[in-house]
Amino acid sequence: MLQISSSKVAQIILLAHELRMNSGELEMLTEDLSEDEHETMGRLDDEEIRSFIDDLNEEEQTDLIALAWIGRDTFGPDELDEARATVETEITRSAADYLLGMPNLSEYLESGLDAFGISANDEEDDIM
Structure with missing residues (x-):
């Protein structure tokens, strides 16, 4: 039995989809920025999903990586x-850093x- 609810996983899936879509737009918008400025923009872009993952308890983070x-x-x-034992x-590094990689x-x-x-789709529909 998973220690993380399917609704939390669905929320992370939605945030990851959004992040991936936004990163393409971000890449176009930041073409002329320096490497440091580009890195800062990327960190701001993933702040919501990173915060969500960081707020999970240790068992939930472990199961998220295992999943x-x-x-x-x-x-x-x-x-x-x-899989859980391997994660542990x-x-x-932090679960957010690992997963966002x-x-x-x-x-x-x-x-x-x-x-x-x-079904991830059913869970996502419930969130929206």
Whole structure:
């Protein structure tokens, strides 16, 4: 059983979709900025999703990473406990930093929920 609610995962999926869409627009708008200015703009852009992930408790953050790994087929849904143990021993930076480094985060989380028979679309519809 996941320690994070499917509605929280759906919220993160929506924020990740939004971040990905905005990052394309941001890239066009910031072409002429220096590297430091561009990095600052990127951090501002991911502030909402980063804050949401940081506000999760440790068990929820662990399961969120494990769910992403299940979604990318690193583990199967029947290996949730093993995925959790791996998160706890191998991830040394913040959950937000780790997850936001995944270019396909929203897709991995959607696939992870699907692996447990949970429809991300139904959860997203409830949020909206």
